[in-house]
Amino acid sequence: MAAKWIEMVTGSLEQKKQYKQYQRRLEALPEPYRAAAKAVQRYLMYAGGVVDGETLVTMNGDLVDLWERAAADGTPVRDIVGENPAEFAEDFARAYTGTQWIDKERARLNKAIDDAERGEPE
Structure with missing residues (x-):
């Protein structure tokens, strides 16, 4: 019961375990692969825009x-x-479909314009 409550707040515990496993594998890479992989991963976290945990875990794996x-x-x-x-990193990220942070903002913008058109306040 507690695990379900925790997952409701923090997200999937299984995905977190997988992510940590991938991080350990990344750290085990020899140089210069480790440095390059970490740099690409960091870029993907900022520029990839993926917010769906399952997609993010798959992409990292x-x-x-x-x-x-x-x-x-x-x-x-x-x-x-x-x-x-x-x-390269942006092309790599495009191969993974999933919910991205910009999707929420697109929906918010579309709703705001629709509301404005109808004369409804925010």
Whole structure:
């Protein structure tokens, strides 16, 4: 019972466990893969806009898988991210559909305009 209440407040405990597992795997990567993966992950957290926990966990798992494979194969970091790492990260994020923070703001803007058109106050 307490777990359900806690999850209602904080979100899925299972997703948090998965996220922490992915973080441990990321920390275990050899350099320069660890530094590159952490930089891409940080960028995704700010620019990816994903707020849906399930999508975020999946995206992080796939990111760690990508860097683990690159490290195992000895693939150079630039061969993964290319000449524009921000573009790589944004393309990576676009592959994951889910609720993004901007979706809420779009809905809020649309409602505000509809209300204004009808003469209703905010």
